[in-house]
Amino acid sequence: MLATRYIFVTGGVTSSLGKGIISASLAKLLQARGYRVTIQKLDPYINIDPGTLNPYEHGECYVTEDGAETDLDLGHYERFLNTPTSQANNVTTGRIYQSVINKERKGDYLGKTVQVIPHITDEIKRRIQLLGTKNKYDVVITEIGGTVGDIESLPYIEAVRQLKWELSSNCLVIHLTLVPYLPTSGELKTKPTQHSVKMLLEEGVQPDILVLRTHYPLFTDLRKKVALFCNVDISSVIESIDVSTIYEVPIKMKEEKLDLIVLKKLGLPANDEPKLAPWLNFLSKVKKPKYEVKIALVGKYVELADSYKSITESFIHAGAMNNCRVEMKMIHSEHLEAPDGMELLKDVKGILVAPGFGERGIEGKIKSVQYARENKIPFLGICLGMQCAVVEFGRNVLNIEDADSSEMNRKTPNPVIDLMEGQKGVSEKGGTMRLGSYPCELKAGSAAHKAYGASSTNERHRHRYEFNNDYLHLYENSGMIATGVNPDTDLVEIIEIPSHPWFVGVQFHPEYKSTVINPHPLFVSFVKATLDFK
Numbered sequence: 001m002l003a004t005r006y007i008f009v010t011g012g013v014t015s016s017l018g019k020g021i022i023s024a025s026l027a028k029l030l031q032a033r034g035y036r037v038t039i040q041k042l043d044p045y046i047n048i049d050p051g052t053l054n055p056y057e058h059g060e061c062y063v064t065e066d067g068a069e070t071d072l073d074l075g076h077y078e079r080f081l082n083t084p085t086s087q088a089n090n091v092t093t094g095r096i097y098q099s100v101i102n103k104e105r106k107g108d109y110l111g112k113t114v115q116v117i118p119h120i121t122d123e124i125k126r127r128i129q130l131l132g133t134k135n136k137y138d139v140v141i142t143e144i145g146g147t148v149g150d151i152e153s154l155p156y157i158e159a160v161r162q163l164k165w166e167l168s169s170n171c172l173v174i175h176l177t178l179v180p181y182l183p184t185s186g187e188l189k190t191k192p193t194q195h196s197v198k199m200l201l202e203e204g205v206q207p208d209i210l211v212l213r214t215h216y217p218l219f220t221d222l223r224k225k226v227a228l229f230c231n232v233d234i235s236s237v238i239e240s241i242d243v244s245t246i247y248e249v250p251i252k253m254k255e256e257k258l259d260l261i262v263l264k265k266l267g268l269p270a271n272d273e274p275k276l277a278p279w280l281n282f283l284s285k286v287k288k289p290k291y292e293v294k295i296a297l298v299g300k301y302v303e304l305a306d307s308y309k310s311i312t313e314s315f316i317h318a319g320a321m322n323n324c325r326v327e328m329k330m331i332h333s334e335h336l337e338a339p340d341g342m343e344l345l346k347d348v349k350g351i352l353v354a355p356g357f358g359e360r361g362i363e364g365k366i367k368s369v370q371y372a373r374e375n376k377i378p379f380l381g382i383c384l385g386m387q388c389a390v391v392e393f394g395r396n397v398l399n400i401e402d403a404d405s406s407e408m409n410r411k412t413p414n415p416v417i418d419l420m421e422g423q424k425g426v427s428e429k430g431g432t433m434r435l436g437s438y439p440c441e442l443k444a445g446s447a448a449h450k451a452y453g454a455s456s457t458n459e460r461h462r463h464r465y466e467f468n469n470d471y472l473h474l475y476e477n478s479g480m481i482a483t484g485v486n487p488d489t490d491l492v493e494i495i496e497i498p499s500h501p502w503f504v505g506v507q508f509h510p511e512y513k514s515t516v517i518n519p520h521p522l523f524v525s526f527v528k529a530t531l532d533f534k
């Protein structure tokens with residue numbers, strides 16, 4: 001049996017260099033060579049998970065099959081690898097400390113002083129190696145969040161230092177840095193990389209491979225200089241040049257032979273060429289689309305594109321399936337509340353109302369649903385977006401003027417969207433929503449049924465409110481149908497208006513399951529409907 005190999009990806013110089021994409025790209029290449037790979041993200045913040053974070057902080061909260069609320073990088077891992085991640089793939093400092101403190105309270109440390117080293121670092125190492133047990137993976141890639149030199153990432157780097165010692169050649173460190181270009185002198189600069197590696201060395205870690213983000217190609221002398229100053233061989237100085245789509249990064253990394261260098265250093269054979277034909281096929285469609293279509297994304301966090309990462313990526317996947325590029329028009333739902341707000345929707349061929357929480361901008365979302373419904377524009381409502389569609393239909397078709405979600409108006413006499421029974425006693429915010437994968441049965445002949453080409457599915461959730469089944473008859477008699485229902489609880493998972501060309505609202509989050517190899521059928525079908533829209 002092959003010993004599991006561990007790869008650590010650290011970052012220096014600045015944040016947002018794309019450690020997640022580099023990790024996912026390397027994983028893709030190793031997977032395409034037949035290795036079983038998983039990727040883990042260690043986040044240095046103290047929140048137990050990002051579920052309690054406002055999307056403005058770190059972007060979208062991603063949800064796994066097992067209901068973990070995680071960093072959005074896990075979305076990239078799944079989209080690239082097409083394999084599910086789980087709670088074990090995302091660990092935060094909060095979670096590490098919580099386990100250590102729980103053990104301390106139980107008396108497990110037998111009177112010892114509990115310290116960052118060894119107790120916190122031991123817990124970090126345990127979490128890293130947990131993924132390597134049970135012979136599930138040949139390679140575990142662990143991305144360390146934050147930037148080397150941050151106080152809060154120190155214990156993680158220390159854990160990497162210890163593991164490098166313990167695992168010796170079964171592990172390696174890839175350090176990602178930036179080579180800035182100074183337009184005034186016309187030069188690419190290596191000093192920030194040198195300093196960043198020095199910082200890592202001060203913390204006891206010698207990187208094995210350097211991946212340098214750059215806007216311009218790196219010439220040989222520059223690579224030689226970096227190699228000399230940073231104690232790596234020149235073949236381990238890898239260029240990561242800016243590209244137009246993240247999906248090109250694996251190809252660039254292959255050209256730079258990152259996968260081969262990694263395998264060699266880990267003592268693993270590189271027998272076959274990576275099998276990348278489906279990926280390349282997808283990429284060529286992304287880069288050379290036949291059609292183009294503009295779709296509005298209505299939400300309240302649109303200033304930060306990362307807030308809706310999985311949705312925007314799903315449109316790239318579904319677009320490629322339709323030979324088309326989807327241009328997202330990000331619309332702030334509050335702007336739709338202005339008297340002439342609907343003008344913003346004039347040039348789009350489809351409207352997606354995004355997930356979300358709370359009251360801000362809700363009326364703008366509801367108005368955009370009405371606009372889509374009345375003008376027969378293809379519509380997809382996700383989670384809160386579906387709930388808005390239900391409220392809109394209640395108010396404007398069923399003429400229940402005060403129809404509302406009890407999330408927005410606790411005292412509404414007509415809570416067409418209401419708090420789930422199981423949520424009624426819940427007071428804590430963290431990890432208490434209805435989370436993760438649940439089954440959904442699809443009504444024959446519905447748009448959803450046609451899209452999936454199946455009579456049931458499983459989808460991921462993150463919500464507290466649901467369609468109030470007391471109103472179901474009323475809705476169905478007037479043309480809004482529940483076409484997807486949870487078989488165990490009767491919870492309405494999908495609503496549709498069959499008299500509309502394509503109007504679908506889903507209580508779940510299809511965006512979490514769309515990958516390059518398996519674009520989500522609802523997105524594919526929605527994009528197709530927007531292309532057909534005249």
Ligand code: GLN
Nearest residue numbers: 355356383384463464465
């Ligand atoms: N706020 C709504 C609920 O909790 C919708 C949640 C969401 O869009 N993810 O049910």
